[in-house]
Amino acid sequence: MADPTTLRDLALEVARAVAPEIRRLAGGTPPDGTKSSATDLVTVADRWSEQQIVTRLLDARPDDGILAEEETSLAGTSGVRWIIDPIDGTTNFVYGLAGYSISIGAEIDGEPVVGVILDPALGNEFVAALGAGATCNGTPIRVSGQSDLAQALVATGFGYQADRRRNQAVVLVEVLPRIRDIRRGGGAAMDLANVAAGRLDAYFERGLSPWDLAAGTVLVREAGGTIGDLDGNPTDGDFVLAAPPELRDALAELLRSVRADQA
DSSP, X not given: OOOHHHHHHHHHHHHHHHHHHHHHHTTSOOOOEESSSTTSEEOHHHHHHHHHHHHHHXXXXXXXXXXXXXXXXXXXXXXXXXXXXXXESHHHHHHTOBTBEEEEEEEETTEEEEEEEEETTTTEEEEEETTTEEEETTEEOOOOOOOOGGGOEEEEOOOSSHHHHHHHHHHHXXXXXXXXXXXXXXXXXXXXXXXXXXXXXEEEEESOOHHHHHHHHHHHHHTTOEEESTTSOOOSSSEEEEEOHHHHHHHHXXXXXXXXXXX
16 A cells, blocks of 8 residues: 655655756746646647656556546556646746646546645645645644634635636626635646635635646645535536535535535
């Protein structure tokens, strides 16, 4: 059986190896194409980062599976699967804005056990392993513990399709007066890391992918938070709510009332 802390340390080592080049390229790498829409950008740096991460992980653990954003998919035979977003927040990366990250998660037999989110712009390393807690730059982190919905600082993100964005804007019109404020960071992985660190009280979004969530899920849970759909069940990304236990139910009720999970 693989040890989550050993996998965590490997993921951090790999992310650290890739981060300096990603930081150097930020703001100077134009889009190389698009994916789901004209606003869903991809660059040569995304592909380079994925290739580097996958190669380094498989050099260390050749029997593991891989699922990565830029189309790398390997079944593996060890029971361990790495779930990788080589640059989460590519639009921020292209524009040279902070908020992009390298996100590496790992599952053992389908259970999320490792989360590493490295912020090349600011140098922050968010790290967690199942049962071992969560840290930022080696210091333990916890979710905020906010319980008052009216005082909650909540992050969200928007889809790439115009109709979905329009619907999500309508949801915000209803949500914004009921909370402290909204933040839009531009990267789901960093938003989840910031919830884990108590820098945001909560985060919700519809339409994420496994690589957006894998590492952040472990970070939030190990920092004492909850993450799932509006009913608290595990989520594949169709709708995601991350929050402290004290805030989750009230925020879920608000989001349900405005049909945020259908926007």
